Amino acid sequence: MTEIALIVGTGSGLSASLARLFAKNGMKVALASRKPQKLDALAREIGARHYACDASSRSDVPALFKSVTADLGAPDLVVYNPSYRTRGPLIELDPVEVEKALMVTCYGGFLVGQAAARQMLERGHGSILFTGASASVKGYAQSAPFAMGKFGLRGLAQSMARELQPKNIHVAHFVIDGGVRSARRPDPNERPDSTLDPGGIAQTYLDVLRQPRSAWSLEVEMRPWVEPF
């Protein structure tokens, strides 16, 4: 049976790589983003549907799941990628921006995770994957809002795993510990592979998806070979 994959937050290279890899492996792919027009080319390339959705909106998220389900079917697999960050000395941070960072990076994960769990519990299976960062496990100076959001998302993933895994829903959290390669951040010629290849990350997501339920991973971290840590 064809699997349905929903990828939320498609701005980064990672979402595109996931979409391509999932499509190549025979899945039907839905993409959601605040600005879905950015996804036109990708959607055409891999035959995916794309949807407008602000992941931190209590009305957008249920509407997204309704649309995807109507168009493709209930997702077997949901990936949550959105994040928003604001940086700078703690005392100069704009509290409005900090709230947004928390809402997009963490609260949206709850909204999407809850909507996904509702369908998956009914159907008796599914996988929910959350994308973390170095800031998921280490709070860096001048970057409190990102740490708040990503730590919080990790807490959500752990809690969901403890609750949902015994109900046959695999929850996994990935700590991307380094810069992801993209058009804006190309791999430096003199130091090959020092940025994370999004295709490589995507393959590990797929590997985790394919794990038998007797040996599920909850957390997997990835970093380039030369990354200090």
Added chain:
Amino acid sequence: MTEIALIVGTGSGLSASLARLFAKNGMKVALASRKPQKLDALAREIGARHYACDASSRSDVPALFKSVTADLGAPDLVVYNPSYRTRGPLIELDPVEVEKALMVTCYGGFLVGQAAARQMLERGHGSILFTGASASVKGYAQSAPFAMGKFGLRGLAQSMARELQPKNIHVAHFVIDGGVRSARRPDPNERPDSTLDPGGIAQTYLDVLRQPRSAWSLEVEMRPWVEPF
């Protein structure tokens, strides 16, 4: 010189114990709470001021610091205790309540920490203490919102420590790993000391406050002797 202590979130027994211990050690104490009338008796008992403040409000928090500073002077020590939780199966959680949990438990910590840091950086010293819970380091089933908030608060504390400690501001995070004794949760007779004595917790907060800056602790966890973990 008399130290000024500001304790935010005074509902729990811990805040009262901290207030008493700080007063006993010669500090001037300010208490802040959403419902300050609850604090009348305690404030009279120890000669403290008390203030109304919703810690998750972008307007209340700066106003609180302004009032405390006008009344007592700029705080040398700020403790952040508020939390809000909603529990239950993930799919039954009310998203409005989940947002509130995140805002009170985590975002308020940012607002208070930022306001405290502004004054402390100017004065060249200070201590900011955050109260965590078991859920700061472990996401429990049916308790995702508390994990989201408390994980996020821990990320904030780590980030603030890395940024502010080299500027002579001590940031500490306490993991309270067990139930705190209170009128509502008395210590069971047949199992003495199986709940955390808030006076004992408060003493460890004071011990950490008194650490010389050559040997500062960032994180201290506490639990009853018989607590499984």
Added chain:
Amino acid sequence: MTEIALIVGTGSGLSASLARLFAKNGMKVALASRKPQKLDALAREIGARHYACDASSRSDVPALFKSVTADLGAPDLVVYNPSYRTRGPLIELDPVEVEKALMVTCYGGFLVGQAAARQMLERGHGSILFTGASASVKGYAQSAPFAMGKFGLRGLAQSMARELQPKNIHVAHFVIDGGVRSARRPDPNERPDSTLDPGGIAQTYLDVLRQPRSAWSLEVEMRPWVEPF
């Protein structure tokens, strides 16, 4: 070019599953164990060589690498599986047994890791995988020796990763958080998949081996879907 895999410590079902999976993927496999006669059938089945080696012996380990290299070539991939445990109330533990637990579980990992690294640094590539357990990250009551050994092995893996990964040697540590299915520990009928399928674990080892160096994982934990944690 055919890859050479050396699996040390072949008593458990995991080593056999790894050996079969590696052979199936075209690798030449060497197996090492204190009692290699136990491996006769497996070795014949998959066309592997097998060797006698006490992994905690300073003389056995270099001899093992010499023999494997002479017979098959230098290993591209080395897996360290041995462990030894003694359990019981702390005060009743036999110190001789505790030393053995530390030597087999941890020190042997150093000896094998060092021997592997010597050849791999010279050849400019390689992978070294260490098998951990729940006890790698949590010290359980009445099981101090296993925690000592497995925590220590994890420290070794982290240190080796920081030193060797920038030299193109992938070091990974797996936290097997649950009981591994075996003839002695069959999966209970009434609770399917509640023990770790060694074939599932082995597949994740292979997935990690195949990661591109721009996105290497250092630590991956696995547990059955119904495992409390």
Added chain:
Amino acid sequence: MTEIALIVGTGSGLSASLARLFAKNGMKVALASRKPQKLDALAREIGARHYACDASSRSDVPALFKSVTADLGAPDLVVYNPSYRTRGPLIELDPVEVEKALMVTCYGGFLVGQAAARQMLERGHGSILFTGASASVKGYAQSAPFAMGKFGLRGLAQSMARELQPKNIHVAHFVIDGGVRSARRPDPNERPDSTLDPGGIAQTYLDVLRQPRSAWSLEVEMRPWVEPF
């Protein structure tokens, strides 16, 4: 009643500071070291007894506890400080030295902890403190042996805490995350307090000792205000 404190491993400035602080607080102090003659002056200064003991020796440790008990009484408090390290590129490390590092840093902790627990369980109370380092929680490049020993010691402390705390024996583990000030490592004038003051560390050990059993800490980390982490 006078408390008896036994401090094992007295080479470092930390042990001397602990001894002075404990004596000042009215305890009777016993010091143990491989080379006790180094302790003559300190022992005279504070009226302590000192003993020769190789902490990694299965015969020395029981003999030490027998002597201390005969001379002063059974220790209420035992501190384990010894460590041994060998550094360098992994492939150049001498396996004999690596074994010694593991035995002194970790195995000796077991021997001393077991001997202490035997007496304390009989008497129904006691405290056992272990000294860790940055390497207890992070394995650094070119320092695998220290990570192996210190990770292992942390595993021991966790396991002992889970087993012994419900029997009224407090077990604590301290992560000393930075260089400790000493005659050989003076605090740099231009960067005051950038090394850990052993007196400050000792005070935190004493604070933890004084915690009521309803609010015990298992792990406390300390670092200088300017230490990167």
